[in-house]
Amino acid sequence: xxxxxxxxxxxxxxxxxxxxxxxxxxxxxxxxxxxxxxxxxxxxxxxxxxxxxxxxxxxxxxxxxxxxxxxxxxxxxxxxxxxxxxxxxxxxxxxxxxxxxxxxxxxxxxxx
Amino acid sequence: xxxxxxxxxxxxxxxxxxxxxxxxxxxxxxxxxxxxxxxxxxxxxxxxxxxxxxxxxxxxxxxxxxxxxxxxxxxxxxxxxxxxxxxxxxxxxxxxxxxxxxxxxxxxxxxxxxxxxxx
Numbered sequence: 557x558x559x560x561x562x563x564x565x566x567x568x569x570x571x572x573x574x575x576x577x578x579x580x581x582x583x584x585x586x587x588x589x590x591x592x593x594x595x596x597x598x599x600x601x602x603x604x605x606x607x608x609x610x611x612x613x614x615x616x617x618x619x620x621x622x623x624x625x626x627x628x629x630x631x632x633x634x635x636x637x638x639x640x641x642x643x644x645x646x647x648x649x650x651x652x653x654x655x656x657x658x659x660x661x662x663x664x665x666x667x668x
Numbered sequence: 669x670x671x672x673x674x675x676x677x678x679x680x681x682x683x684x685x686x687x688x689x690x691x692x693x694x695x696x697x698x699x700x701x702x703x704x705x706x707x708x709x710x711x712x713x714x715x716x717x718x719x720x721x722x723x724x725x726x727x728x729x730x731x732x733x734x735x736x737x738x739x740x741x742x743x744x745x746x747x748x749x750x751x752x753x754x755x756x757x758x759x760x761x762x763x764x765x766x767x768x769x770x771x772x773x774x775x776x777x778x779x780x781x782x783x784x785x786x787x
Binding site for chain 1: 703
């Protein structure tokens with residue numbers, strides 16, 4: 557049981573480039589989340605999904621897009637990367653009946 | 669909207685001693701969950717302990733315990749017999765009791781407290 561997996565672990569992007577951060581969970585959770593953690597700060601919610609085909613914005617959605625075509629996968633798309641998107645990105649999942657969120661190991665992104 | 673505040677950016681403790689990390693929160697809800705997460709240098713988010721607001725009894729997990737003061741909206745974490753492996757960033761987090769509605773189970777985090785453990 558792998559839980560929540562994220563790829564890549566680390567990536568350097570140039571300003572203006574695009575990329576997709578991958579997130580997969582094998583716990584059949586309906587709810588999935590993307591958070592970002594800036595240096596020395598807490599996590600902030602970017603987007604979330606309550607099931608396949610249903611997504612919504614969190615606190616800091618600008619510059620990002622998501623999709624949810626399956627229960628297992630919740631990719632985060634960065635278009636036109638900017639230095640302000642340098643951060644560590646965490647994917648998490650939970651079920652409506654559970655109070656605990658399970659986190660992936662994070663993806664560290666550096667935009668130069 | 670809910671907010672979570674951790675007023676101690678850094679704390680330190682001697683090995684085998686006890687340390688308390690503070691957390692306050694603001695909410696208009698009566699039922700909710702509170703969590704403490706540990707983030708070691710590996711960046712993995714590790715759940716330390718959780719508290720249901722409707723329970724008066726403070727949660728305990730081995731060397732970790734909380735002091736939950738609902739009226740004061742305070743939720744502190746006590747680490748007893750501190751170990752070198754406890755060194756990490758600690759985050760306090762809030763979640764609405766109902767996973768649906770406008771919250772969808774999302775977590776609201778505090779800014780974190782860096783804990784250093786001295787041998």
